Amino acid sequence: MRPAPHPLEADLSAYLDGELPVERRQMVEAWLAESDEARRRLAELRAVSDRLAALPRLQAPDAITAALARAAEQRQLFGEDAPARRLGIYRATVRILSAAAVLLVAVGIGYNALRPGTIAPPGPSQSPPLSRDAVPVHPEALVRSTPTPEAGTAGAADMPMLAERPATLSATDFDANEAAEVRAPDRVAVLDAVKLPSWHSLTREAGAAGVNRTVIDVTITPTTAVEYAATVAVLQDWENRGLSAGAEAGEPVSRQIAPTGGTAATAVEHVYEVEVGDLSYRLNQLALNAPQQVFVQMSFVAAPDDILSRVGSPPSDASRHVLYSIAADHPTGTAAGSADGMGAPRPAGPPAAAAAPRGETPPPAAEPAPAAPAPSGPPAALEAARDTDRATDAASQPAGALGAIMSPSVANLETRSTQRLLNLVLRGQQPAGADAVQLQNRGQFPSNRGNVASQNVLFRVRLLPPLGDESATAAVGPPAELANTATRPAAEAARPDTEPSPPAESR
Amino acid sequence: MNRPAPEPDPIDAELVRRAQGGDPAAFAGLVSRYQDRVFNTCYRMCHHHADALDLTQAVFLRVLEALPRYRGTANFFTWVYRIAMNLLLTERRRQQRRRPTLPLEPSPGSPGTAEPAAHESDGAAMVRQQELAARVQWALDQLDDEFRAAVVLKDIEDLDYASIAEILGVPVGTVKSRIHRGRVLLRDLLAEERTAVDAARTPPA
Incomplete structure (x- = not known):
């Protein structure tokens, strides 16, 4: 003492x-x-003080400066109170358009659900990992509900027209409305960059629910060439920091997604591996650069056995909706074959909704046709994601309980809704009392040891040319700098003659 | 004795003036000057890399919002730190209200973590240093926020008592007692942890 x-x-x-x-x-x-x-x-106190002073000094990522400078630029452009004012106007617009999205998508899905024979088969193997259903609806796309001929893939062609919609809603309407609500554009959450949900805790909870991989899809449609260039700078910075998926294996990590003609060729898709805990920060960086044009979707991947062991059968409504957000992983390597010709509802078209709002400009073919793939093929991460999508299709078949409850047409969710649905499923399945403690301790689910919360997530960024200002894209500099040399030829073929200036430095 | 308040940094003053005039590059300059210090402080306070990044970004966004109201009566850096501390403490209170979750992996440096063997190569020495740092951070995490903030600002950020008092919005005497109390607690925590490690490494008789 x-x-x-x-x-x-x-x-x-x-x-x-x-x-x-x-x-x-x-x-x-x-x-x-x-x-x-x-x-x-005194010596003890000095030792404590010295130990504290000797702690390593951490450095903030350089890109934070670029993102914050961009925020300052917007503030300067729009005036001191403009961000809040603009946000208010934008929120009002989004509310109105979101309501329209809910209605249109709900009716569309309900209609699709009643048309079992009209679902397009999965696309070719080069189909994008983003399904049509997965692409959030751009407000302008809601106005232009008729797909353009250029978007005429199987998936886009399957989009129901207004005139075809049923006059009354059916028994599937509840699901349809739920799904529509999930996929309604809710960019306000992204706009309000500082208040993004905690992805770390979110994905940790997902891990407790048996999820073992998370895929974040981000589609950016910059409004201006400046936003475009700023986003390129951020992506370039990420690549320089070695975040690119597959970079170590020398695989192509970036590719042109619209290789045929015109300035639309400047659209790229880039894949990163991001620490779960860094997701919010990465999203903030993108949202600050193009705050009105960042779409985020989140997919969870879990092994089918894990799903079944946790949910049981028959599933409750809550668990069912969560399963909607979980794509079954490739069960035994036969899923891809099973998916073909099975009439799986996941359309294989480009992100038509993301491309549609481009004014008079025809939407770019967001995915290269099989005849023009990247020379060395897409990155392994993309392939893995596609496998997942195919597996999702396979899982929709009546091969056991999983097939009966999976709905691959709703395989992706948006951020805020994702959290809500995850909470739903967790409430629906999480054991109470001592069992809950076991769940938290992971003793009950050994496979959670390698779950999403301890892994990097796949972060797929799709950057489209600036809205209505595609010529400016070339002036700013196409993001071909991001492309791996293995993917360069397709990009070179489509690049305009104009010599691009280098993208803006991130710092 | 208490040193006089530091003179305003002329570079800061110029950057602030230009940033208030709507120059984004000047604001970027301010961010660039202080982002590392703010990030480091956030990390030492919350011990979570991503949260620290988010907080750093939030701090500067708040600075951007409040910059028109900054009149230069306080040192700019002190003003930024005050914003940072307010956000940090608010966020930590919010986190404490959340349902607690268990870490997936044991925190490095938590009690019982084995230390490297006695024979050290350079690599082993590095590991040893890392573990020592981890233990110090672990002990820091055990402190209440008020003590942690005081010792972080003093021993890690090397601020004087007057600046810390201004940042935390408390009298200098309170700063003095918090720093001392925080160091004493850290001393005891590290001693206890060391004892636990030694006991764990002692082979059973």
Whole structure:
């Protein structure tokens, strides 16, 4: 037991820091001169202080400067109070358009659900990992609901027209409305960059639910060439930092997604591996550069056995909706074959909704046709994601309970809704009492050891040319700098003659 | 004794003036000057890399919002730190209200973590240093926010008591006692942890 502290002991730290007045300092020095205990305590305090001072200094990523400079630029452009004002106007617009999206998508899905024979088969193997259903609906796309001929893939052609919609809603409407709500554009959440949900805790919860991989799809349609260039700078910075998926294996990590003609060729898709805990930060970086044009989707991947072991059968509504957000992983390597010709509802078209709002410009063929793939093929990460999509299709077949409850047409969710649905499923399946403790401790689910929360997630960024200003894209510089040399030929063929200037530095 | 308040940094003053005039590059300059310090402080306070990044970004966004109201009466850096501390402490209070979750992996440096063997190569010495740092950070994590903030600002950021008092919005005397109390707690925590490690490494008789 320590003796009662000396009256001057509380002054030792201030003495150490040179913060005592002269008189008090002299008193402490006198005490130190006469007491071994005082000297020992001072030495202990100094050791603690030195240990703290010796902690490594951490550096913030350079890109944070670029992102914040962009925020300052927007503030300067729109005035001191403009961000809030603009946000308010934008929120109102989004609310209106979101309501329209809910209605249109709900009716569309409900209609699709009633038309089992009209679902397009999965596309070719080069089909994009983003299904049509997965692409969030751009507000302008809602106005232009008729797909253009250029977007005429199987998936896009399957988009129901207004005139075809059923006059009344059916028994599937509840699901359809739920799904529509999930996929309604909710970019406000992304706009409000600082208030993004905590992805770390979110994905950790997902891990507890048996999810073992997360895919984040981000589609960016910059409004201006400046936004485009700023986003390129951010992506370039990420690549320089070695975030690119597959980079170590020398695989192509970036590719043109619209290789045929015109300035639309400047659209790229890039794949990164991002730490789960960094997701919010990465999204913020993108949102700050093009705050109105960032779409985020989130897919969870879990092994079918895990799903079944946790949900049981028959699933409740809550678990069912969560399963909608979980794409079954490739069960035994036969899923891809099973998916072909099975009439799986996941359309294989380009992100027509993302491309549609491009004014009079025809939407770019967001995915290269099989005849023009990247020379060395897409990155392994993309292939893996496609496998997942195919597996999702396979899982929709009546091969056991999983097939009966999976709905591959709703395999992706948007951010805020994802959290809501995850909470739903967790409430629906999480055991109570002692079992809940076991769940938290992962003792009940050994496979969670390698779950999403301890892995990097796949972060797929699709950058489209600026809206209505595609010529400016070339002036700013196409993101071909991001492309791996293995993917360069397709990009070179489509690149305009104009010599691009380098993208803006991130710092 | 208490040092006089530091003179305003002329570079800061110029950058602030230009940033208030709407120059984004000047604001970027301010960010560039202080982002590392703010990030480092955030990390030492919350001990979570991504959260620290988010907080750093939030701090500067808040600075951007409040910059028109900054009149230069306080040192700019102190003003930024005050914003940072307000955000940090608010965020930590919010986190404490959340449902607690268990870490997937044990925190490095938590009690019982084995230390490297006695025979050290350079690599082993590096590992040893890392573990020592991890233990210090672990002990720091155990402190209440008020003590942690005080010792972080003093021992890691090397600020004087007057600046810390201004940042935390408390009297200098309170800063003095918090720093001392925080160091004493850290000393005890590290001593206890060391004892636990030694006991764990002692082979059973």
